[in-house]
Amino acid sequence: xxxxxxxxxxxxxxxxxxxxxxxxxxLEEIQQYTDLPEQDxxxxxxxxxxxxxxxxxxxxxxxxxxxxxVLRPALRRREAELDTERAHLTRQQATVAELTAEYxxxxxxxxxxxxxxxxVHAVRTRLEQLSRDAVHExxxxxxxxxxxxxxxxxxxxxxxxxxxxGVRMRSLYLDSVRNDYATSEYATWLTSMGGQVRTVPTLPMxxxxxxxxxxxxxxxSEDSRQGALVIRYHGVVRALAELFELVWAQGVPLGExxxxxxxxxxxxxxxxxxxxLSDGMTDQGIARKLGLSVRxxxxxxxxxxxxxxxxxxxxxxxxxxxxxxx
Numbered sequence: 329x330x331x332x333x334x335x336x337x338x339x340x341x342x343x344x345x346x347x348x349x350x351x352x353x354x355l356e357e358i359q360q361y362t363d364l365p366e367q368d369x370x371x372x373x374x375x376x377x378x379x380x381x382x383x384x385x386x387x388x389x390x391x392x393x394x395x396x397x398v399l400r401p402a403l404r405r406r407e408a409e410l411d412t413e414r415a416h417l418t419r420q421q422a423t424v425a426e427l428t429a430e431y432x433x434x435x436x437x438x439x440x441x442x443x444x445x446x447x448v449h450a451v452r453t454r455l456e457q458l459s460r461d462a463v464h465e466x467x468x469x470x471x472x473x474x475x476x477x478x479x480x481x482x483x484x485x486x487x488x489x490x491x492x493x494g495v496r497m498r499s500l501y502l503d504s505v506r507n508d509y510a511t512s513e514y515a516t517w518l519t520s521m522g523g524q525v526r527t528v529p530t531l532p533m534x535x536x537x538x539x540x541x542x543x544x545x546x547x548x549s550e551d552s553r554q555g556a557l558v559i560r561y562h563g564v565v566r567a568l569a570e571l572f573e574l575v576w577a578q579g580v581p582l583g584e585x586x587x588x589x590x591x592x593x594x595x596x597x598x599x600x601x602x603x604x605l606s607d608g609m610t611d612q613g614i615a616r617k618l619g620l621s622v623r624x625x626x627x628x629x630x631x632x633x634x635x636x637x638x639x640x641x642x643x644x645x646x647x648x649x650x651x652x653x654x
Contacts, residue, residue, distance in 0.1 A: 339369075340372040340375050343376065344381060344382070346361045352389065356388070379399075414578065417578065425533060444557060456486060458544065458558075459486050459489075464540075465539060466495055466498075467497075467498045467569070468537075469531045469533060470499060470501050471530075471533065480510060480514040487518065498523065498572075503528065503580075527582065528579045529618060530600050531575065532549075533545055544556050599653060601614065601618075601628060601629065602632070604618075611625050
C-alpha cells in the first residue's frame with residue numbers, strides 16, 4: 329500500500345498535498361481544490377487515514393500527519409528487505425558459478441544438450457550463428473570493463489540485424505563502462521535502437537542467452553583459453569535465465585546515475601568492494617572483477633577507509649560489519 333501511495337496513487341497524493349497547503353480545508357474545499365469527484369476524495373482520504381497520514385478532526389476536516397514520522401519506518405523495513413534480497417542474489421550467483429564450473433569439469437565435448445567450443449574463432453562463429461537464429465530475445469552479461477572500439481564496431485552489424493528482426497535485446501555491463509567513451513557510446517546506441525542496457529558493480533561471468541533455449545558461458549571465467557560451453561539443457565538454461573533476471577533487477581539503466589553514497593551509508597559498489605575484500609581477493613583480482621584499474625581500486629578503498637574512520641583495511645572491515653554494510 330505504501331508503494332502504491334508513493335508511486336501511483338495520484339489522487340491520494342493530490343488530496344494530501346491540498347491539506348499540506350491548507351490543513352483547515354473541508355472535504356468540499358478539498359474537492360474544489362483538487363477538482364476530483366466527491367466519491368474519489370472520500371476514498372483517497374480513507375486510504376490516507378489507513379496509512380496514518382491523516383487524523384480526523386471533525387467529520388469533514390482532517391489533520392495531515394508528519395510523513396517523516398509515519399513513512400520513514402516503513403522505508404527502513406523496505407531497505408532491510410532489499411539488503412536481504414541482495415544477499416540472497418549474491419548466494420545464488422555463487423551457486424550458479426560453482427555449478428557451471430562443476431558442469432564444465434565433466435569434460436563434455438558434444439552431447440544432445442552441451443557443446444564445448446575451443447578457440448576464439450569457434451566461439452565467435454557460434455555466437456554469431458546463435459544471434460542470427462534468435463527470434464524473441466537475447467540477454468547478455470558483459471563483464472571485464474571497457475570493450476575495444478574495433479570489437480564494438482564488428483558487433484554492430486549483427487546487432488542491427490537482430491533489431492531489424494524485432495529481437496528484444498537486454499545487456500548488462502559493469503558500472504566502469506560509464507567512464508569509457510567507446511563502450512558507453514555503443515551502449516547508448518543499443519538503447520537508441522530499442523535495446524535495454526543496465527550496469528552493475530560486478531558480474532559473475534560472461535554469458536549470452538538466446539530465446540531462453542540456449543546459453544553460452546565460459547568453461548573457466550578466469551581463463552578464456554579453455555573455451556566456452558553451449559548449453560541447451562532446459563533446466564540449466566532456465567537457471568541461468570533466472571540469474572540474469574535477478575542481476576537485471578539490481579542494475580541501473582544507462583543514462584541514470586546510481587545514488588551516491590553518504591558518509592553514513594554505503595553504495596552498492598561499496599558493499600561489493602567490501603565483500604570482495606572480505607573474501608580475500610587481491611587488489612588486482614578486484615580490479616579485474618570490477619573492470620577497473622588497480623589504482624582506482626586503491627583510491628576507492630582509501631576513500632572508503634576515510635568514511636569509516638579506519639586506519640587499516642582490517643579495521644575498515646570491522647567497522648563495516650558494525651554499521652551493517654557487510
